[in-house]
Amino acid sequence: MSATVDELHVPAPADYHVHVRQGAMSALIAPHVSAGGFQLAYVMPNTLPPISSTEQALQYQADLQRIAPQTQWIMTLYLSPALTPEEIRQASKAGVRGVKSYPRGVTTNSDGGIEDYEAYYPVFEAMEQENMVLNLHGEVPSDADKGICVLNAEAAFLSHLHKLHARFPKLRIVLEHATTAAAVEAVQGCSETVACTITAHHLALTVDDWAGRPINFCKPVAKYPSDREALRRVIKEGHPRFFLGSDSAPHPFASKLPSATTHGSVPAAAQSACAAGVYTSAILLPLCATLLESFGALDKLNGFVSTNGRRFYGDALGKNTAAPGETQPAKDVVVLRRVKSEGEEGKVPGAYVLEGHQDMQDSDKEKVSVVPFWAGKQLGWAIV
């Protein structure tokens, strides 16, 4: 793939970490997975209530298939005391592929998250036997008395990763949305059963980009330029155990940016925090191509957005998939074309809006509006 390539053939893109929500929000954004160029979505279980049983997972999967039948929805369960080894075996039989662990309170809908892993060892043993994947949100909760804040919460988590990997060497583990050089190094040092997802937005952002810019605020927060460089470098090296998990996480714009509305005499914005999450699903494949090209890794795009993750998870490419470079791309190959001039093609919309949908609830007011990452900016690639 030369530097002057104007067309990219990407085999069956797979996003191994997506939040597709419920209700009206889901109706708005679940179809964006496909629109953003992705054929497979590995779905996070932090809904309200969380997906904690096989039955719930299958119902959620059915809902998503109804909204967006063109997408392969892969389901996960939420790690909590409700989860038993028996449930793991049942879930595995039903096609549920992973279990997601959230430390308590660190991100959206994580109030039921875990505090101590040892209580879950029987569950992990069952997962190891069933070949299910453990997906780790790798942050410990902030605790000023222990010196822990959002900046070092990921580094402080890595001892848990090492301990779990040592105790369950055959358990497949994914450290999700790595943001630090320390996390990259930790996963590189693990054996073949441990992989790592990286989001698109953490390839673009540093702390300076979310300081005073709620639109770029997410958990884990983007960190130092040297951390971003480590994420870029491991992709540029083509490391096979690092791949895309977008962590695309839509929030209604009103919760992303608390307004000047007052509660009593105090503005809401002085009391409530902006929701943490960056929304990328709708623009994901062109965004990944644009970002990887920006740091000289365009030749690693297929590995990053498809083959590395599919290999780790054991999700074969579709049977119609053609190799990149074939004259007639088969139906599972997504073709990207270089955007030659600034204009509507490749321009990120200001917002995605759903109005008057049957799934809307009173709390949605009259519409659901999500502002994407890079709103209004120009992407270098567009889906053909």
Added chain:
Amino acid sequence: MSATVDELHVPAPADYHVHVRQGAMSALIAPHVSAGGFQLAYVMPNTLPPISSTEQALQYQADLQRIAPQTQWIMTLYLSPALTPEEIRQASKAGVRGVKSYPRGVTTNSDGGIEDYEAYYPVFEAMEQENMVLNLHGEVPSDADKGICVLNAEAAFLSHLHKLHARFPKLRIVLEHATTAAAVEAVQGCSETVACTITAHHLALTVDDWAGRPINFCKPVAKYPSDREALRRVIKEGHPRFFLGSDSAPHPFASKLPSATTHGSVPAAAQSACAAGVYTSAILLPLCATLLESFGALDKLNGFVSTNGRRFYGDALGKNTAAPGETQPAKDVVVLRRVKSEGEEGKVPGAYVLEGHQDMQDSDKEKVSVVPFWAGKQLGWAIV
């Protein structure tokens, strides 16, 4: 001063770093210096245009005296190529006391800031001769290629402090609004001519408090819990070269929190950053007492908010000042009383609002509204 004290006598509080703005904003907040318990305000020159001549400084001082004659306004100049040794001598004669250096682009109205100090050595020589103070905004500009971001910008600046101090050992220098353990250590290691201001809000905040909360976003950003601990510790130790400079920096609420208003199709909040600054003037002395008590340093309050700074700057206590503990406090002593129960006394207002003032301009819309730090929270002390 015992732990059960219910009344504090604070001699002539002095805030050695305040932003009092211009126009309608100034009309709203300049009187707050006195209302917040402070008798002396050392005024920052980053107005629009910046205060870069003696004439401007005197005009600005006259404006402030007109608005709030009860406050002693001490003026500074903005370090820029417009500043000459001759101007320094003239300024000194006119009672201007300091020169503020802003690295280019790191905070509000700093576009004209400096990039290299050596060009200013003749100015610093004149300042040394005139016994003027150099006030340093101690951050280098962010530069991802050099690994510099808002988190390490202060630490990266400290070599400039050391270099200036070595070259001008008699020049009095204040490292403003220190936020890191590294900065505290650097100033501790300097000789008697180098001091350091600490804001009230940096004694409360860590990075977690401004992550997703624009109301707590300021420059320099609050950092790790260990950094906050270093700030608290040096105050608790009663180090005489560390004292309050509130960096109270009001912004209209609308610029603190970009709205969902769209520019074309893209929400403004996706494009513009929230203004950096935390507003504390109006509640400053009760806030300082509340914070210092929270980490066991209430007995260091007088040093922190008055005598340490006055000693460094050579601003004598007013002749009527009584020592703490006297039965009849003289008029320069401010008395604080412990707030015994939750209620309106000691409750921080949700906003300070100015409507229909003669200094309002079209850009002010119909009112100027500033949301203070800790809006709606309860303070432990109130001014009698």
